[in-house]
Amino acid sequence: MAKEYETVIGLEVHVELATKTKIFCGCSTAFGGAPNTHTCPVCTGMPGSLPVLNRQVVEYAVAVGLATNCSITQHCKFDRKNYFYPDNPQNYQISQLYLPICRNGYVEIETPEDDGLKRKRIGIHEIHMEEDAGKLIHDDWEGSSLVDYNRSGVPLIEIVSEPDMRNADEVIAYLEKLRTTIQYLGASDCKLQEGSMRADVNISVREMGAAEFGTRTEMKNLNSFHAIMHAIEGERARQIDLIESGEKVVQETRRWDDQKGMSYAMRSKEDAQDYRYFPDPDLVPVYISDEWIARVRANQPELREAKMKRYRESFGIPDYDIRIITDSKHMADLFEETVALGAQPKKVSNWLMVETLRILKEREMDAQDIGFSPKHLAALIALVDQKAITTTVAKEVFEVMFAEDVDPVAYVEEKGLKTVNDESELRRTVEQVIADNPQSVADYRNGKEKAIGFLVGQTMKAMKGKADPTGVNKLLKELL
């Protein structure tokens, strides 16, 4: 009988914080910009320059720590991690080893099971603050490499989990949980594709029921949930193959190639570097007072669970909608603000659940990229409510609104999209449709009820959608 294996997974998640300036200097963290334009002597490691800590970084790290049930290290310090690489201008990274800012936390995840949802706690070993490195640009033509230090010194937190996950579903649920929590806190936009959230996955396998962990490998270069899932499956299979064929799993760092669906060994434990960590003497220890923690706690926004509970109690929309809407803080804000402007919650939810999600999917966009304002969505809903436009027209207007955030009232006016309530014009059109479609008219009169649908459609088409279909139907029946 084949042996059964259990996968043991722990994650190291890097999150780029949403501060305006870098962690140790006043340079902008803005994405893009010509190479080496967001730099100064500090973030390019010029001789004699010194780091000065950005307090906002500490504040965000504490906020994430509190939201993930960590204890805050009130006297925390920065350490230097020494290694030579050109993207690292000082040849040491300022990070935290000995006294990380947050420790011993957890988050709760839910994964689908046969009979509903399974809840599980995933432990957080620590969260530490550190600086990002620059970027190397290789010029194959010239055979040279250039360095762009715009990202050098951008603040990061690294969230190190306990090895508490057992399959890819749990990993994804954990990452989703971190992402929504951090987005809700406003501490980061957490975009995997753009690298503002990066996950390294530590995996080992062991025989079901074994007490000891197996030898683990660390998988890097995982740029999407898709890649993470495949890498976990692939690495589990590779390790089981090794064990079954009597070989040993080597502790090493591997790089995932998502195109090929394979991983490659980068470096083994034997050639692991000695980073010679020691406390950075250029930075004074950070003291996080009780008052400071209390202030961050008091400013903590409503997190997702609390929001979901409130939605259930006050908006009367389905649980499914609540889940989707609250998955992104941006969408939840949009929902609440639109409702606050007087729109009926269910109607707002429908616009988000149907049209918005459809366009997001078509254009491969994230919910946080939604650009239209609650004011305009409320106005669009009001136009439909007042029967000023038809649902068909509303969807057209919505497309434009989604793309350009136009004011629907002005747009409808400008393009002449208002529903025609002029009885005589509608009657004229219906009479024309009846005259133009004798076959359908005959079918209807011969008892084919469905034929009226075609005639309504023809009328709507002739009216360029600006008629109320119910009214058209009624008028057709009357005239036939």
Added chain:
Amino acid sequence: MRRRKRTVCLWCRRPLSDNGKRGKSMSILDYTAVELSDQIRRGEIKVVDAVEAVFAQIDGREKELNCYVTLQKERALEQAKIVQAKIDAGELSGPLAGVPFAIKDNMCTKGTRTTCSSKILENFVPAYSATAVEKLEAAGAVVIGKTNMDEFAMGSTTETSYYGVTKNPHNAMHVPGGSSGGSAAAVAAGECFAALGSDTGGSIRQPASHCGVVGMKPTYGTVSRYGLIAYGSSLDQIGPLAKDVRDCAAILEVISGRDEKDSTSMSRENGQGTDFISALQEDIQGMRIGIPRDYFGAGLDTEVRDAVLAAAEVLRAKGAVVEEFDLSLVQYAIPTYYTIAAAEASSNLERFDGIKYGYRTAEADNLHAMYKKTRSEGFGAEVKRRIMLGSFVLSSGYYDAYYLKALRVKALIRRAFDAAFAKYDVILGPVAPTTAPKLGESLADPLKMYLGDIYTISANLAGLPGISVPCGTDAAGLPIGVQLLGDCFQEKKILRVAYTYEQAVKRG
């Protein structure tokens, strides 16, 4: 309005009429920095003349002494005109306005190359100035050049410089001390009026002692380290080397203060402020001065011992209570210092890799080879020795046994001083075991050179302020200095004692 001509010096309050220095033979170079600035403000001397006088002296002596790595006469003359105009317009009235200064070559100077006396920074021209340099220039000081030093401040003789050794102005067969040897020698030789140095383990006080000038290391955090190319970040402090105690106080007053760009710099208030000139009072009645017996044991040259103890007697005569005590832990200071300083240096010097600035090897096959060759060719032997030592004590498996233990000993040393300062206002002792060694004597035996730092490094480990004041010469005519240490933030106490001593000796 016509200003009334003053009859006393604004800063030293000495009557200008019987100054004694105002005779015909008086040269500009005989003035202290503060006196010169006073003469300039009174219109007796032009800034340009002071700068010219210094360069005339440099023309005469620099070839032999080699105090400077880089001189900038043109820039200095231009600067002199600008400063003169500001003084004439009444915009500059401080005690350093118009004074020609030298800066140790490990402090960044915008537009002027800054080498740390290393090959690896031979062509490095900073785009910014160190905060201390900026403050000096804002006060009207004219920077005339960058002084020679031990490479990356690692050494006690100024012989590890890539740009040649500096010689002692009192006897060119001897070293000036180090690592701020260029600054000390330049002040002593009249090649500038005052200079900035840096002190990680005695690098201001020891060359000041060897060259017969006054040198002061302030409390850690008093002067911003921004723009000072780091050696041992937790120990480095910038300070003045000058002709007398008053100049030291005036310079320190200008360069000290909290700097937003240096997290380890401090703002000082509540009686521990930086108004150092106010401390220059000839009154030490009842002050308690402790002499650590530990500082007078084996290895201390008898001539140095006698001169230092004679200085203590002068202070006793001026009303101080002088007594001996046991400081303890002194024997641990050297290994502790060399562990911590080397560890920090090994990391601080990683940025010199040939990628961004400075020297890069001519040819290398790959990145790793480029790093290796650049650093092998760019650094001198002493720097490599300390990088290796520092890398070793930080390696995994050795960190606890060496680096961590050194940090614990450092804390114990700090506590020993706390106990001492509970009893004494000031601690008095020698600066160095001997007067300036002969050229070439020290490099042959690095360990012996390290042991020479015994009296100075404790102040760096404990963050204390210290000053070296000339207290005589040996039989060969080489200067001897006496060291005064104060508790953290108590610069004013050591300045007061130093000033009292200096005045007493001056009157004979």
